[in-house]
Amino acid sequence: MNAPNPSETAFSIAAVERDTGLAKDTLRVWERRYGFPSPTRDANGERLYPADQVERLRMIRRLLDHGRRPARIVGASVEELSAMLDACLCPEGGTPAGRDDGLLQLVRLHRSVELAAALRQALMKQGLQRFVAETVAPLAAAVGEAWMRGEVDVPEEHLFTEQVQNVLRSAIGAHAASEGRPRVLLTTFPEEEHVLGLLMAEAMLVPEGASCLSLGTRTPLADIRSAAVSGGFDIVGLSFSIAYPARQAIEGLLELRALLPEEIALWAGGAAVRDKQKRLPGIHVVGDLEDTMAALLQWRRTHA
Amino acid sequence: MNAPNPSETAFSIAAVERDTGLAKDTLRVWERRYGFPSPTRDANGERLYPADQVERLRMIRRLLDHGRRPARIVGASVEELSAMLDACLCPEGGTPAGRDDGLLQLVRLHRSVELAAALRQALMKQGLQRFVAETVAPLAAAVGEAWMRGEVDVPEEHLFTEQVQNVLRSAIGAHAASEGRPRVLLTTFPEEEHVLGLLMAEAMLVPEGASCLSLGTRTPLADIRSAAVSGGFDIVGLSFSIAYPARQAIEGLLELRALLPEEIALWAGGAAVRDKQKRLPGIHVVGDLEDTMAALLQWRRTHA
DNA sequence: AACCACGTTTGTCCTGGACAAACCGAACTC
DNA sequence: GAGTTCGGTTTGTCCAGGACAAACGTGGTT
Structure with missing residues (x-):
């Protein structure tokens, strides 16, 4: 069962790229600079990454996604990485009590x-x-x-x-396609693949009688603009996952804001834009799902 | 409006990789071997691909997806490429008449x-x-x-x-979750991202009273097996888009067939496996949607 | 018609150097 | 105190040109 088959315990650089999301160039340059990873080589001189190093790389990747920088973590041991990962979780301390796991x-x-x-x-x-x-x-x-x-x-x-x-x-879909206001266009930027944020937003808005259209993920800016204008939408909603670089989100949102006519509101939600309201003039940052409902009520009050 | 802004008319190698799906290494080696593409360089010596070359690369990519080989097409002119693309379409001649476009x-x-x-x-x-x-x-x-x-x-x-x-x-979802037979597990292999084939199959089967569960795309083989066994499924259905390499599909299907218990049937559909029935013993190749219905009837007759 | 052996094509991997963009912290201003 | 500007450092991506194994087509054989 646990035969030490090398093909099961070691991975090519392409496999590691798939598994960890770290580019081949990055893996090679880390090896040169930090001495890690340190893959063995096959008969042909190609890198073979042992499973434990791939596991460490996965932990490193997760920490990078949370804003750490490579220099301090690429050389760290599994124990140190594990400690850092723990520190990232529940920064306020403690799992929400009574959550149904x-x-x-x-x-x-x-x-x-x-x-x-x-x-x-x-x-x-x-x-x-x-x-x-x-x-x-x-x-x-x-x-x-x-x-x-x-x-x-x-x-x-x-x-x-x-x-x-x-x-x-x-x-x-069970809610009859509504004609109600506001008309909301939902999507993400081209680099963002996560779709659940959009669906959750749509699921909150539709029962309130808003009419939503989701373009799905990865829509180019120009397409967002033309869909919003030609579809007569009142609001464009963007969703950002935690892994989306905050800087890029802000830049893209400001660009889109400039592209859209003034009368179309722009809402942004998700971890990457939380607490960035002050840097996003003319854009409504919705921190969580309740915020979304509040924003909807406010919109209706304003446009009564 | 049409200012010849270089940043709009020329693309970095990374941008071309995104747009065409051709790896950076591939783009560089084609340039070395075939003399195309022939990007200009920016001040820093980095490749800048003009828009028309990117367009040609896109056509080449499409032909590759249809089984052509690079040597004959990488050097071809736009006109020749266009002719080849036309030849790929409707090999039997003529668009289906009266199709609603x-x-x-x-x-x-x-x-x-x-x-x-x-x-x-x-x-x-x-x-x-x-x-x-x-x-x-x-x-x-x-x-x-x-x-x-x-x-x-x-x-x-x-x-x-x-x-x-x-x-x-x-x-x-509007069909009440059925308890009927057969119980069908639908998914794709890890390299296949297209989800519509799965949904179409599910949409054909559910109204017939079959109970379907879709795992979505990109499920590892081992996960398919364990889901099929532990969920008590009668049939596992795999979907392959036209871009999926036929060889890889056959290999994966045979491997999965060996992994699954005999009493669980394995169905495969999509362009990549059409006409490959003889190479897939023990696997039911469904050529199109009507085939799916026929297969369902046949299964019910066998398991009456 | 199906199968195998052989030469060719083709994508991926390698090394080691280079540089620009992103990032950090400190000094500075409102 | 909050925000901005500015050097210095970190870091990912790009380049060249060589190498090789896996995929592929072809022609001969059962």
Whole structure:
């Protein structure tokens, strides 16, 4: 069962790039500069990364996503990395008390059938908005933390995304296509692939009678503008995951703000833009889902 | 409006990699070997690809996806490439007569609002199965052809996928989660990102009373096996887009067949596996959507 | 018609050097 | 105290040109 088959315990540079998201050039230059990683070589002189080094690289990648810089962490031991990862979690201390980790366990154990069933059941019981606020959002946060800890990986994250997407899209579609105001256009910037933020926003807005259209992820700026103008939208909503570089988000938002006619509002949500309101004049930063509801009410008051 | 701003008419190698899907190493080695592309250089000696060369590279990429080899096409002129692309389309000659290209126009013109509305309307009128067979599938084929011709690009393809996904997922969700047989597990291999094939299959099967679970795209083989076994599925369905290398599909399918218990059937659909039935013993190749229905009937007859 | 051996094509990997953009912290201004 | 400007440092990406294994097509054989 655990035969030390090299093809199972060591990885080519291309495989490591896929697994860690670190470019081949980056892996080579780290080796040159910091002495890590230090892959062995195969008969042909090509790098072979042992599994434990790949694991360390994954931890490093997670820390980079949280804003650390390479110099201090590429040389660190597994224990030090682990300590840093812990420090990143719950900076205010302590896991939210009483959170239901049952769903998280289903994700971790790949229990796809049970997960799908449990999500549908929660939706029925809570209704769409409470389902999003009380089940999906906490679960997404829990999966994100587990990701940081290395307890979930790409396939688990994928399973989670897919099942939540299924449930949310069906529920959103069940609301009769509304003609109500405001008309909201939802999407992300071209470098952002995460779709759940959009779906959660849509799921909060649609039951309130807003009419939403999602362009999906990765829409070029010019396309956002033309869709917003030609579709007669009142609001454009952008979503940013935690891994999106804050600087790039701000730059892109300001550019889009300049592109859009004044009467179309621009809303931005997600970890990358939280607390950046002062740097984003003319843009409404929505910190969380409740903020979204508040923003909606405010818009309606203003445009009565 | 059309100021010859170099930053708008020339692209870095990284930008070309993103736009064409051709790796940086590949672009450099083609330049060395075939003399094309032949980018200019910026002040720092870095490659700058003019827009027309990027366009040619895109055409080349499309031909590669259809099985051509680089030696004959990398040196070709735009006219020759264009002729080859035409030859790839409708090898039997002639566009399907009377096809409704209205939806395709909406995709090409980025009319997201109208597209979403038209799709919903078609669904209402036709019902889920006919909608998939008569509207979605032809539209997907038309978008694929337009992609080959260069008339649609990433953003248009993305818009199309997103809107169809929305409509199909809500329609599928509207069917009460069925307990019926067979129980079908749907997914793709890790290198395959296209999700529409899965959704179309699910949309055909669910109204027949089958109970489907989609794991989404990019599921590792081992995860497919464990999900299929632990979920008590009767059938595992895999979908392959036209760009998926046939060789890799066959290899992966045989490996998965060996991994799965005998009593779980394995179905494969999509352009990459069409006409490969003889090379896939123990695997059911479904050529098109009607084949899927036939396969379902046959399964029920066998397992009565 | 299916299969295998052989030469060719083709993408990926290598080294080691270079540089610009991103980033940090300190000094400075409002 | 909050924000800005400015050097110095870090860091990712790019370059050249060589090498090789895997993928591919072809022609001969069963």
